[in-house]
Amino acid sequence: MSRSGEEVWKNSTEKINSELFTLTYGSVVAQLCSDYNNNYNLVNKQLDSMGYNIGIRLIEEFLAKTGAARCHTMKETAEIILKVGFKMFLNITPQVDNWSLDNRQFSLILNENPLADFVELPSDAKDLWYSQILCGVLRGALHMVQLDVSVWFVKDVLKGDDITELKLKLNKILKDEVPAGED
Amino acid sequence: PTLIDLQLSTIKGDLPGGVEVFESSLIFSDDVTVRIETYGFNLGMRLAELLMFHGAQSNTYNKFVDVLEILKFVCRDVWWSLYGKEMDNLRTNHRGTFVLVDSNYKLISRINSAKGFSDTLTKSKIYLWFPCGVIRGIVLSFGIDCDVSAEITKFPAVTFNIKTTINN
Numbered sequence: 001m002s003r004s005g006e007e008v009w010k011n012s013t014e015k016i017n018s019e020l021f022t023l024t025y026g027s028v029v030a031q032l033c034s035d036y037n038n039n040y041n042l043v044n045k046q047l048d049s050m051g052y053n054i055g056i057r058l059i060e061e062f063l064a065k066t067g068a069a070r071c072h073t074m075k076e077t078a079e080i081i082l083k084v085g086f087k088m089f090l091n092i093t094p095q096v097d098n099w100s101l102d103n104r105q106f107s108l109i110l111n112e113n114p115l116a117d118f119v120e121l122p123s124d125a126k127d128l129w130y131s132q133i134l135c136g137v138l139r140g141a142l143h144m145v146q147l148d149v150s151v152w153f154v155k156d157v158l159k160g161d162d163i164t165e166l167k168l169k170l171n172k173i174l175k176d177e178v179p180a181g182e183d
Numbered sequence: 184p185t186l187i188d189l190q191l192s193t194i195k196g197d198l199p200g201g202v203e204v205f206e207s208s209l210i211f212s213d214d215v216t217v218r219i220e221t222y223g224f225n226l227g228m229r230l231a232e233l234l235m236f237h238g239a240q241s242n243t244y245n246k247f248v249d250v251l252e253i254l255k256f257v258c259r260d261v262w263w264s265l266y267g268k269e270m271d272n273l274r275t276n277h278r279g280t281f282v283l284v285d286s287n288y289k290l291i292s293r294i295n296s297a298k299g300f301s302d303t304l305t306k307s308k309i310y311l312w313f314p315c316g317v318i319r320g321i322v323l324s325f326g327i328d329c330d331v332s333a334e335i336t337k338f339p340a341v342t343f344n345i346k347t348t349i350n351n
Contacts, residue, residue: 017264019233020226027225031218049185049199056187056200118229136185140199143187150184 003066005087012065013088022117029130040127047129051136052143058089059141070145074103074170077147081138082108090114100169107154110164121158129153131164138168146174205306219309220316227261227320234260250349253325254281261321281345283318288341290314304335311341318343 029047036042062068066084071077078096086092092114098107115131129135135151142149148171155161185191187199197203209215238260247253258270262285272284290310296302311333318331322345329347336342 019230020265023226023229023233024222026229027222030225031221049191052185053199139184 003084005066005084005093008065008084008088009091018114018117022114025115025133026119029128033125033128038124040125044127044129044132047132048136048139051133051138052140053136054133055137055140055142056144058137059144062088062141074106075099077142078106078108078168085141105167105169108166108168110166113157113164116156116158116164119158126159129156130158131156135166138166143174146176148172148174210309216309216312219312220319223313223316223318224320224323225316227317227322228324229320230261230264230317231321231324234264247325250279250322250327250347251275251281253322253327254283254345257318257321258283261317265317279347279349281347283343283345284336284340285343286340288314288339291335291341292339294339300338304338307335307338311335314341315343318345322347 028050029043032043032046033040036046062085065088068080068084071080082094082096086094092110092112095109095111096106097109100106113131115134119130121128121130129152132153135153138151139149150169150171151166153164153166155163155165157164185199189199191197191199192204192207194203194207204210234256247256254273254275258273262268262270266285266289268285268287268289270283271286272282274282274284290313291307294303294307294310296306315331315333319329322329327347327349329345331343331345333341333343
C-alpha cells in the first residue's frame with residue numbers, strides 16, 4: 001500500500017534546517033564555478049553528475065518509505081514524482097503541464113525552489129542552470145526503476161523568467177536485467 | 184550524461200553510487216581538505232548573518248560584548264540550527280582559547296566501515312573539516328580571526344579547539 005507524500009513527509013522523514021541545505025548547496029555551486037573558471041556548461045554537467053549519484057541512492061529511501069508500487073503509465077509516474085517525491089524530500093509540490101501528444105514528455109513547474117532561496121546570479125552567468133542538480137537526481141532515481149529519461153531546465157526565475165520549468169522526456173523503458181554473476 | 188557504468192575517476196571501481204573514492208589517498212590532500220573547509224566557511228559566514236537577522240526580529244541577540252558570547256552563540260544557536268542539539272561542553276582558558284565538545288557528532292555518528300574501527304576513524308576525520316570551517320566562518324563574521332581544529336576523542340564524540348587572537 002503506498003502512502004501519500006504528505007503523510008511520509010510528516011511522519012517518516014528526518015527534517016533539517018532549510019537554510020543549512022540552501023546555503024550548503026550554494027557553497028557547492030560557488031566552488032564548482034571557481035573550479036571550472038566560470039565555464040558554466042561544465043558546472044551544469046558536474047551538478048548533473050552529482051545529482052545522478054544522489055538519485056541512484058535516493059530512490060531506495062523513496063521506495064522504502066513510500067511503498068510505492070510500479071507505475072503503469074508516464075502520467076502515473078509524473079504524479080508520484082510530483083506529489084510524493086518532491087513533497088517528501090523538498091516539501092514542495094510542483095505542477096505538471098505541457099504533456100506531449102505521445103505522453104512521453106512533460107513539464108514540471110516549480111512554484112517555489114528551496115535550492116534557490118537567497119540566490120542572485122551575477123549578470124554574466126547566463127549559461128548557468130543553478131538548480132541543475134535536480135535534473136540529475138530525477139534521472140538517477142528513474143534510471144534505477146528502469147526508466148531512461150532526459151531531464152533539462154528550460155526556464156528559471158533566477159534568470160528573469162516568469163516561472164521555473166523543467167522538461168522530462170522518456171527515452172526508453174529499460175529491460176529488467178539480472179546483475180552479472182547471479183543466475 | 185553520467186550513467187551507471189561510467190567510471191568517475193581513475194580509482195578502480197569508482198562507479199556512481201559507490202564509495203571507492205574514499206579509498207583514495209588523495210582524499211587527505213590539502214586540495215580536498217581546504218575545499219571541504221571552504222564549504223563550511225562559506226556556510227558559516229552566511230549562516231551567522233541569517234541567524235542574527237532572525238534573532239534581531241525576536242530581539243534575542245543584542246549583546247556580543249566579548250568573544251565568549253560569540254562562542255556561546257556557536258554552541259547554542261548555530262549548533263541548534265545545524266544539528267538540532269547544542270554543544271555538550273564549552274571550556275575556555277580565558278586567554279582566547281576555547282574547547283567545544285559535541286559528544287555525539289551527527290555528521291559522523293552513522294559512519295561504520297566494514298574494515299573495522301580504525302578504518303572508520305580514518306574515514307571520519309575527513310568530514311571534520313566541514314564543521315571547522317563553519318565555526319571559523321561564524322567567528323570571522325564577527326570580525327575575529329581564529330584557527331579551528333577538531334579531533335575525535337571517543338567516537339562519535341568530537342572536540343573542537345578554537346584559538347583566537349583575542350586575549351581576554
